[in-house]
Amino acid sequence: MSSDIDELDAKILNLMQADASLPLNELAEKVASSRSAVWRRVQKLTEAGVIKKHTILLDAPKAGLGVLVFAQVKMHAHSRDSLPNFIEKVRNFPEVIECHTLMGNIDFIVKIRVRDVQAYEEFFWNRLSQIEGVREISSSIALTAVKDTTELQVMPTG
Amino acid sequence: MSSDIDELDAKILNLMQADASLPLNELAEKVASSRSAVWRRVQKLTEAGVIKKHTILLDAPKAGLGVLVFAQVKMHAHSRDSLPNFIEKVRNFPEVIECHTLMGNIDFIVKIRVRDVQAYEEFFWNRLSQIEGVREISSSIALTAVKDTTELQVMPTG
DNA sequence: TATGAAAAGGGGTTGCT
């Protein structure tokens, strides 16, 4: 399950999250190991699915998506059947960055990035609120990002 | 501001977000351009800060962080002075992945990843709720991730 | 000034010890 991560794996993962463009020899040096050893660890971690992908992170406003919204969505109580449709729709909206089901009275929390407030209004009325089974949406515009990372603090297993 | 992104830039950014390990020649082929042209675009976009960093994304449960929590934090109304301290603390908690200030009655939304529910209880009581000025915390454990990406749909400016 | 080609350098990959 937590695919047996030892201290070396943890160090590698933490460094690569901070900067995936770090050359293999520098990485090896920082973790006090050799190129090949580190390279094989990375292979294993990728095959095991611990490393999901290599990507670049963009500055959202500079990429033309200056507005971040968190929407709390509640579904009609008797609309179990419309859930697969909701999920399908939400996955295909490029504006939706994340969507999670929550325990408690909120059914979904949805993280959305759009160009500006007008674009959100458009998205809200014509897209999100139009999905069958949606009962209530409470939208909050995010002001300042106090913290916004993708880095997980990986610790050795056990 | 939205650093003048043309169609070629947009294509490059979208492809690199999907897979940053894509070799330059394949990337060039996909966007119907040449290696050097694409390479210079990437340089420019990095210098302009549109591309913030290269990273790897981990499977959180496989990396030993199986529990995702969204916490809504409200501060005491008269505790303006304690905000810098709150921000500083939150930024230094490795469990906190994101924290945004919101318009409306919730002051902060905090996204947290921990090993298990016990780890969250520990984090909640000994860390988050101990920060000066915090009045109320409403924690929701996330069940299923309907969507969880970092990819922004980049469109040409204008 | 921007583009393409081609050389030079560095890093990823592999096999062997």
Add this chain to the structure above:
DNA sequence: AGCAACCCCTTTTCATA
């Protein structure tokens, strides 16, 4: 697990329009 050789990709430079 480490070493070293190989090969491919990135990066620079140069020539061209």
